[in-house]
Amino acid sequence: MNHNSESLSAPMAAVTAAPPAQPARPATGKRSLQQRRSRAAWVLVTPALILLAAVAGWPLLRTLFYSFTNAALDTPEEYDFVGLANYLDFADGDKFGVLADPLWWQAVWNTLWFTFASVSLELVFGMLLALLMNQKFRGQGLVRAAILVPWAIPTIVTAKMWGWMFHDQYGVVNDLLTRAGLIAEPLAWIAEPTLSMWAVVIADVWKTVPFMALMLLAALQMIPSDLYEAARVDGATAWQRFRRITLPLIMPAMIVALIFRSMDALRVFDLIYVLTSNSEATISISGYAREQMIAFQEMGTGSAASVLVFMMVAGIAASFLWIGRFNDEGKENKE
Amino acid sequence: MKLTRKQKELGAKFWIYLAALVVSVICVFPFYNAVLTSLRTGQDLFLTSYLPTTFHWDNYVNALVENGVGLSLLNSFIVATVTVGVCLLVSITAAFALARVRFRGRKYILFTILCVSMFPQVAVLSGMFELVRFLGLYDSIGALILSYTTFSLPFTVWVLTTFMRSLPVELEEAAIVDGAGLWVIISKVFAPIMGPSLVTTGLLAFIGAWNEFMFALTFIISTENRTVPVAIGLLQGASQYELPWGNIMAASVVVTVPIIVLVLIFQKRIVSGLTAGAVKG
């Protein structure tokens, strides 16, 4: 609020002045404006907080709770505490638990690789697309409408559409690649383990580039055009203008978009579940946790995997924030 | 030879239009391909031809009636509408407080809400499963309304908070001077101005709920209670090895068209809503 900041900016010199003698304050029994407002604020946020606690906080705690038990999905009331056994357990010289399961580590690797590949491709294509849409040309509205199409299509539909396009025999992708002379034999995009992750990444990139592009475009459009004009007058080349003006100025928005997308990619489930039927080569940590819980009915193990997913995502988010804090330490005083 | 300014400009224009064309084709083609497939039956399905060959509506009839996607559409619509309605109602007051009032704990609440909106759905899955069963909502769309609130509510609160912040402070102060209490400020001054923002936020939350898959897959067993994503995801053909691609594509087109139409109508708002939720966050 500018009033506050205006008054706050008053020099501190006066602090040394002796506090003025206070006239007796009549007791009116009324609360001050700020008191009234903060009380009302709590009343206003309470419904949302209660609801949030009920649908997010409580289930989260229960998941944590179940991760220490051996409950089964159909009879969750009957359980014994098994400590950390669902996470890692040693018995008869053998290791058990989620952390000892090679499939879990495969899922971790899959998820990290998927996140890294799709988010970096999205960043590159999103940036190109944003730069394109930031140009003035006729038919701009049409392009904007076109790029909203992938964003609007439900993920499941995306998965099915790409599943069909990646079909080994009748798929459009193989057909186009064959016609272009890039491949001699049709590729089994979905069945071949080395290709299936790429199929997932391609479908995901197709669907989410528009989001990235729109974020970056919004940031681009906030850059005043006279900056570019000034740079042109200074003789900067197009690349220099991008590198020295565009990139630094959209960096904050870019980082936010990257965090959003990474968080989203780390919890991927539906695309992989439908496109590649949760195959081992593509299964994500979310998919793994759900499989333990629902398909194998192991509520305890599934919960433990869920907790690990949560901790992993939270850890990555925290490190993003930590890095971000370093980046804008200088700007912190603004808030 | 040095190009004239005009020639350079023309060259640049050429590349821009070419890029725009490529981008548009890539964006729209998969959907176009789905439409093509949905209009073909029998052996035609396996034709890799890029122009419409036949116009059969059988797939649509099959998908909607026999596979129950029609009913799923209704379920999806009810679930998404109720979820969004509840979330908007609760979040408008919360957003006002979070955007407009400086109170102790405000930052922590905002941070918590941001965290919840980002955390993986699977993390609450078993707890939610228990809760759904406890409330007797298992295998009913009530379970979905409850569980969708997990991700819709933080989203609507967050986006509405950013929208509310952008409203001028003096407007609220003018209302205070006029003797309005917080409730009057929210209902008589802010809510009417926020109309467009509410539509945007609601639409985005609606799309989110419409597309949800994991909870819908887990909490619903009966075919007649399925939502659209699950119905499409689990659509099976006569044999396990041959997916009914024609039906699947028809169903896909049916559930996608309303969303695409909505998105195109509210294009500008959606873009502003997306960026309000993220860039300013």
Added chain:
Amino acid sequence: MAQLTLDKLNKRYGESAQVIKSIDLQVNSGEFIVIVGPSGCGKSTLLRMIAGLEDISGGGMYIDGAYVNDDTPSERGIGMVFQSYALYPHMNVYENMAFGLRLAKLPADEIARRVEESARILQLEPLLKRKPKDLSGGQRQRVAIGRAIAREPKLFLFDEPLSNLDAALRVQMRMEIAALHRRLGSTIIYVTHDQVEAMTLAQRIVVLNRGNIEQVGTPLELYDHPANEFVAQFIGSPKMNLMPATLLTAGATESVVRLWNGKELTVPIPTPASAEGTKVKLGIRPEHIEWGSVADAPYLADVLFVEHMGNETYHYLDSGNLGEPWVVRNPHRSAVAPGDTVGYLLPPEHCHLFDDSGKSFERRGGGAVAMRVPGMDAPAISFAEPMRTNVIH
């Protein structure tokens, strides 16, 4: 119409930042008070405290003798006009003005009467059905004022109401607000950073700086008898020139100072003997410096720039290494050019004297007072023509 009393009013944010420091002020019923000060001086905060939009950290505020610290704005009975007008965009002009009255649960006919009355006063009748977005800046401003009037408040508060208007409209609205005050006779507290607005509108001006009141007085009191350097430089444009000097001889009626250039000047300002020998500053307004011939004027200076305003001319004189250039304002066209050397005089009756801490030595009479002699026209002080013939090229 009401009387407002501020008793040691102060405002702190947290423990350390005190932005309003013990303000004592008495605003009389029907008075037009302008609070003026540089940005960041706390004037908006003070106004918002009076309005009830900002909590009062300490001290008491009384309207007509009643303690109102913890009252809401509407309980205090204030009407406020905001800088951005803050009209409700979804309501038309009529509804904007009626909103507060409806919230106060006034009977419908009373609401209609009041809205129509204030619409009539501000000539808003043809606009009543329009939405704010269909109004011009000046019309919006009028609606904002009308909304305040319709509340029939005890106290009108204006927060920089003219700063969003263009220059021409600002002058017009300034006159309208002045006329409105004459007509309604209400108590008005008006905040601005623009000293011209303050001088033209106020019955009394409160000069605020760093959360303190520097001086309260009528516009001419502030102009003629600024209490300190800050007020002296803040009121009047271009601002007063300050020249370093030493007090040679103190006296009960006049004092002798030695100026920075060694010249001595006797000014009709009493100073206490204790101040003798101390450093002082001699202040003189740009319009009070007179030209002298280069041959025999006591002071000479090089001209740095000349600004021709048409109706008047500002000359910036090189003050050497003493800081900012000195300004001479002349109500005529001037042939003086940058680079010229000019001679000038400092008429003692127009001089001000400030002690080392910036506080002024109280002037007695002084040339400005002569202006108020009945029968004399305002520009009684002779502004000498620049001595063109004596300018050395």
